[in-house]
Amino acid sequence: MSIERTLVLVKPDGVARNLSGAILARIEAKGYTLVELKKTDATRAMLEEHYAEHVGKPFYEPLVEFMLSGPVVAAIFEGQRVIEGFRALAGTTDPTTAAPGTIRGDLGRDWGLKVQQNLVHGSDSVESAEREIAIWFA
Numbered sequence: 001m002s003i004e005r006t007l008v009l010v011k012p013d014g015v016a017r018n019l020s021g022a023i024l025a026r027i028e029a030k031g032y033t034l035v036e037l038k039k040t041d042a043t044r045a046m047l048e049e050h051y052a053e054h055v056g057k058p059f060y061e062p063l064v065e066f067m068l069s070g071p072v073v074a075a076i077f078e079g080q081r082v083i084e085g086f087r088a089l090a091g092t093t094d095p096t097t098a099a100p101g102t103i104r105g106d107l108g109r110d111w112g113l114k115v116q117q118n119l120v121h122g123s124d125s126v127e128s129a130e131r132e133i134a135i136w137f138a
């Protein structure tokens, strides 16, 4: 089993709610290694690349606007199967039904908006991780 890297973003809702540290602590407590970390402002160009798979979906434009609404915390974490492991830790996309014990399940809720504000992003494959790390840590 080879060591993987994944891109984690604390989205603007997580930063605005002062949850960045609590979220990063959960990932570190599980045992993954923090490789890179920064607080940054996304640009529309970065988000168009990052969320290319979602172009044309009804939540796409609200998603881009949400991700531009404030700073994000971008991190690279490393470890065996970290891509799958972080997504399990994050929980499912919809925070209302995300399992208790997960980041989204414990810290997130539905705010009745056009896009789900669900605190975190995590890469979904080795290919996505490589592509996303290049966007956020160019």
Ligand code: IDP
Pocket (backbone or CB within 6 Å): 054, 059, 063, 092, 093, 114, 115, 116, 117, 118, 120, 121, 122, 124
């Ligand atoms: P993921 O973040 O769990 O991988 P994706 O399907 O990649 O979920 O969607 C990217 C982001 O777009 C989600 O994290 C969420 O913020 C938002 N999103 C996805 N699907 C919906 C939806 O059906 N309604 C509202 N927002 C959505």
Ligand code: MG
Pocket (backbone or CB within 6 Å): 124
């Ligand atoms: Mg995704």
